[in-house]
Amino acid sequence: MPDKYSFKISQVSGNARRGVVSTSNGEFETPAFMPVGTSGAVKALTCEDLESCGAQIILGNTYHLYLRPGQELIKNLGGLGKFNGWNKPTLTDSGGFQAMSLSDKAKFHDDGITFASIHDGSSHKFTPENVIEIQRALGADIIMSFDHCPPAECDREFAVEATKRTSVWAKRGKNHFDNLEDKAPTNQTLFGIVQGWLEKEMRKQSAEEITSLDFEGYALGGLAVGESKEQMEEMVSFSTPLLPADKPRYLMGVGYPEDILMAVSYGIDMFDCVLPTRNARTGQVFTSSGPLVFRNASYANDERPLDSNCACRVCQRYSRAYLRHLYNQSEITAMVLATYHSTWFYQELMRNIREAISADSFEKFRSEFLSGYQSRS
Numbered sequence: 001m002p003d004k005y006s007f008k009i010s011q012v013s014g015n016a017r018r019g020v021v022s023t024s025n026g027e028f029e030t031p032a033f034m035p036v037g038t039s040g041a042v043k044a045l046t047c048e049d050l051e052s053c054g055a056q057i058i059l060g061n062t063y064h065l066y067l068r069p070g071q072e073l074i075k076n077l078g079g080l081g082k083f084n085g086w087n088k089p090t091l092t093d094s095g096g097f098q099a100m101s102l103s104d105k106a107k108f109h110d111d112g113i114t115f116a117s118i119h120d121g122s123s124h125k126f127t128p129e130n131v132i133e134i135q136r137a138l139g140a141d142i143i144m145s146f147d148h149c150p151p152a153e154c155d156r157e158f159a160v161e162a163t164k165r166t167s168v169w170a171k172r173g174k175n176h177f178d179n180l181e182d183k184a185p186t187n188q189t190l191f192g193i194v195q196g197w198l199e200k201e202m203r204k205q206s207a208e209e210i211t212s213l214d215f216e217g218y219a220l221g222g223l224a225v226g227e228s229k230e231q232m233e234e235m236v237s238f239s240t241p242l243l244p245a246d247k248p249r250y251l252m253g254v255g256y257p258e259d260i261l262m263a264v265s266y267g268i269d270m271f272d273c274v275l276p277t278r279n280a281r282t283g284q285v286f287t288s289s290g291p292l293v294f295r296n297a298s299y300a301n302d303e304r305p306l307d308s309n310c311a312c313r314v315c316q317r318y319s320r321a322y323l324r325h326l327y328n329q330s331e332i333t334a335m336v337l338a339t340y341h342s343t344w345f346y347q348e349l350m351r352n353i354r355e356a357i358s359a360d361s362f363e364k365f366r367s368e369f370l371s372g373y374q375s376r377s
Helices: 049-054 062-068 072-074 080-086 096-101 128-138 156-183 202-212 228-244 259-267 275-281 320-328 332-358 362-373
Strands: 005-014 016-023 025-028 033-035 059-060 089-095 107-109 112-116 123-126 142-144 187-194 218-220 249-251 270-272 284-287 290-293
Touching: 016 332, 025 033, 025 275, 025 290, 025 332, 033 107, 033 332, 049 332, 059 062, 062 072, 062 089, 062 096, 062 128, 062 249, 072 128, 096 112, 096 123, 123 128, 128 142, 128 156, 128 284, 156 187, 156 202, 187 202, 202 218, 202 228, 228 259, 259 290, 259 332, 284 332, 320 332, 332 362
Parallel strands: 033 270, 059 089, 089 142, 142 187, 187 218, 218 249, 249 270
Antiparallel strands: 005 016, 016 025, 107 112, 112 123, 284 290
16 A cells, blocks of 8 residues: 555445545545546636635546656656646546547457547557556556446447456556556555446456455446446446445546435445536536526526525626626636536535535435425526
8 A cells, every 4th residue: 555545434324435535645535526637637727726616636537648748748747746736636547438439440459459549540559557657657646447448338248348358457457556666666546447337247246356456446437328327326336335345436437416426325435527517618507406508598687696505706706697698709718617616516515415424414415405406497
């Protein structure tokens, strides 16, 4: 275990857990939602913005950072946190999902994945070993094992193959990580990823194989990739108890507020998703009464803030009418303000979740939140 890494659970409410993850770059409280800084920045926000929203950890994408500006440049400039000015914990994903989803020429094989760059079409290859090396160079506090994520609509044969590869790649990556750490310690922490598609037995087998490798944390992958909410909950409820209770549990790529609340109720500790920031840039924000498409004509004369229950600086100053005007004039400020609000909203949701767990009233909070969230303003 890295010298400065630890995970401690402080309170529980049912299966929901509140805790703290400590890293060499500071602590973050769980349950945590990580804003996604794809290329080293959360689009439309500065580090100061993220800090004022209450974000304690952000995610960077290995695929995008590897292609531009390149991991060696980032390493030479002191690592991702120094490069982008984020002086708090960071996590990088393995990049395999993006390599597959962003290239129609991507091909999985037993040694890894070959793919074409989104920038110039040049050919590249990710393996369990070089993905570890790239993430070590990027310098994130938490790095992810290389996995093969099958889409929800794939056939069973493909899913079986992807799940088997994930286990083989996890072992290869873990061995490589351990060997490199023995030679040159980084204080980085490696998490493993459980796959298994939408079949319980496949999930169970994957969890057994991945947890046997003794990672410092575990993620559930292969969800929020096209399955129904019912299918997601079935897999989360089944899979989460298969993960060690004394280590962080991370549900990758999730998601909507209702999905976060669902997963917390089963004991998930960490989340990430582009949803709040991506949607904000297209004219939709999240509010206490549900998603709000502020670009709609019905808000042209609306003096209300985006969310009357929100204490963020956007809602304290600007109206729906003004944000709609900015958006329809293609003003960059519309994206900045909307992104700030939704980022605040998600961090406030996580703060309230943590407080509810401490008060042993998580299910009450969840019920009350969803009761109000079902309506539309």
